[in-house]
Amino acid sequence: MKGLLAVIASLIQSARRWIYDIHSRSHGEQSMSSNTKQPAKNDSAAPPPAEPTEDHLPIIDNWLRFDRGATFSTLEFPLYTDVSFTGDMQQSGPYIFLNLIAREERPGTVRPAMVLRYAEAREGKRPTFPKKSNTDLYHGGTLVDEVAALAALLLGARCASGGLSRAFGGGLTNDPMGRPIGWEQVPIPGSIRFSRDSAIVPSALGFRKMALLAGLDGLPQLSKKQSVSLIRSANLFNDALWLCEQEPHLSWLMLVSALEGAAVCWQQEKGSPVERLRISKPDFSAAIEEQFGADLLARVAAEFSDSLGVTKKFVDFCLAHLPPAPEPRPREAFQIDWTPEFWQRALRQIYQYRSKALHEGIPFPAPLSEPPMLFEGDSAHSERGTLGLSTNTLGGSWIAKDLPVNMNVFVQFTRSVLLNWLSKLADPAAMAAEVE
Structure with a gap:
């Protein structure tokens, strides 16, 4: 019964978000808050709207549309961590990180220490139900989860996103202070419990400079495959940090997988499957090509080159x-x-x-x-x-x-x-x- 109620609650939450998106888009483009970078405007010729694309992760798709001048609303999400920050704010494209100047607590105390404020530049879309499975962009999270994972990697600290807490514009409110939102409830991460006398990973504690988040600036340069691989590795790294004090043996698996996932992407860009197979197994490749021809070599390479x-x-x-x-x-x-x-x-x-x-x-x-x-x-x-x-x-x-x-x-x-x-x-x- 509890599982059924959880599913119903999730569907209601998704429906509310979808209704909000449609409502926001119907009122046209809205300005962002005064603290957020405004898209460049040209009275003689407004920037053309960004073309719809399925070739990028949400974090990059939204960034590219923002750069072309599309903005529908501004949204805020709390970011939870157990480190403290120096610096006031950091902006990369449509994403602004605000330091909440959270009180420094005992090591491992998780609380909202930053706010992510970002310009939503994507069109609301109805969900589709394809006839064939596709996981090219799948990593198990939302745009905000992508930001949190990259923040964890850039900062070397645990980071998790809370639910939507405030919205500006989008037809929902004309209040320049924005409208508080409470319908998106996300489980809050618990504080870190150290099972030993001291931390297993003390490097994940302490203070961080907000300026480290400037590492996001190069994100739009990445290809679809590169960005997906990066996010997946960042997710694994972040998960490893959250688990390391209680389940360190699992964190080891995640750290190795984070590196291995990136290594796969890196290797695939060093040549075609046939070229990589020839480098990895030169004698085997030559024998296959000599006895069965180039077509079979290409099929074998496509199937096995990444696993050798x-x-x-x-x-x-x-x-x-x-x-x-x-x-x-x-x-x-x-x-x-x-x-x-x-x-x-x-x-x-x-x-x-x-x-x-x-x-x-x-x-x-x-x-x-x-x-x-x-x-x-x-x-x-x-x-x-x-x-x-x-x-x-x-x-x-x-x-x-x-x-x-x-x-x-x-x-x-x-x-x-x-x-x-x-x-x-x-x-x-x-x-x-x-x-x-």
């Missing part, structure tokens, strides 16, 4: 976007050897643990998920997976070389690799050079 050499693809992607060592660092005895050679070995080990977790049910080694040590006189936590020669816990034992890095370091590594990739995606010249 998965570990190598994962490692190569990370090394191609290898970040510099973080600053500050602990004393040398507690540092890892931050070199391509070290990371190549570490990434292979981590990917092997991920495979065993998925296919054999063997969790990631527990020592990798222990809170990192912070020693007196150091300004950063230990980076190593273990500080001893070996360790034994919960029925398992591992030697030091099999425990390359702790989760706190790998979270920072994952974020930096993905941000380096995003930086290249937003720079066509850098992307062209990498492909060549």
